[in-house]
Amino acid sequence: MRALLRENVGEAIIGLAVVLLAAWFVMFAWDRTGGGERAGAIRVTALFPNASGVNVGTDVRVAGLKVGTVSAQKLDPQSYQVAVSLAxxxxxxxxxxxxxxxxxxxxxxxxxxxxxxxxxxxxxxxxDTITDTQGAMDLMALIGQFINKPASTGGTAGGAPATP
Structure with missing residues (x-):
């Protein structure tokens, strides 16, 4: 048995390194997806008319600094807004x-x-509930409005002023 262990010591060390790396990755993923919230986090709800792009684990920031994460989201049956729970x-x-x-x-x-x-x-x-919110902007709708903007109605074709 000792001879077998001596022959495979390199493989055992590599195997241990792989297991430790996998454990680190699981803890990292758990933290980034909102699973590893801070103990004693203050839980508030924000009501948004449009929550596109927000998922569990999305950062909550003040002045660019992360101060929390999104812990859950659901549709509010009374207002038909998205109730986003913040930790x-x-x-x-x-x-x-x-x-x-x-x-x-x-x-x-x-x-x-x-x-x-x-x-x-x-x-x-x-x-607590945050009611003063601004939802996500629909970038494709804004681009579509800009592209499909009607031409101005002052003057004639070619830009020459109309003569009476």
């Missing part, structure tokens, strides 16, 4: 009148929820 870092005391907007890092960047702090002296507490 916020308890060490960041955001005012209870803060606003939320779905935005992206650029034309091809990832989507995130940007919180803008309000002026209230009361911080968020578990169960």
């Amino acid at each position: 916020l870092d308890p060490s960041v005391k955001l005012p209870s009148d803060s606003t939320a907007a779905i935005t992206s890092e650029g034309l091809l960047g990832s989507t995130f929820i940007a919180l803008t702090p309000g002026g209230s002296t009361k911080p968020f507490k578990n169960g």
Whole structure:
């Protein structure tokens, strides 16, 4: 048995490295997808008219700094808006009148929820709802409106002014 172990020590070390790497990857993926939320996170809900691009695990940021993640989302049966549950870092005391907007890092960047702090002296507490929100912009609809914009109606063809 000892001879077998001596002959395969290199393979055993490589196998152990593969198992450790796989365990690290699982923990990393769990954290990035919202599974590994902070203990004691403050849970608030934001109601958005359009939540395109937002999924469980999407970042919640204030001034570009990550302060939480999206933990769940569902359709609100009364308002037909998307109720997005946010798990916020308890060490960041955001005012209870803060606003939320779905935005992206650029034309091809990832989507995130940007919180803008309000002026209230009361911080968020578990169960609060953010109603002052701005949903995701439909980029393809905006491009379509620009392309299909009707021509101006002043003057004649060719741009020459009309004569009376």
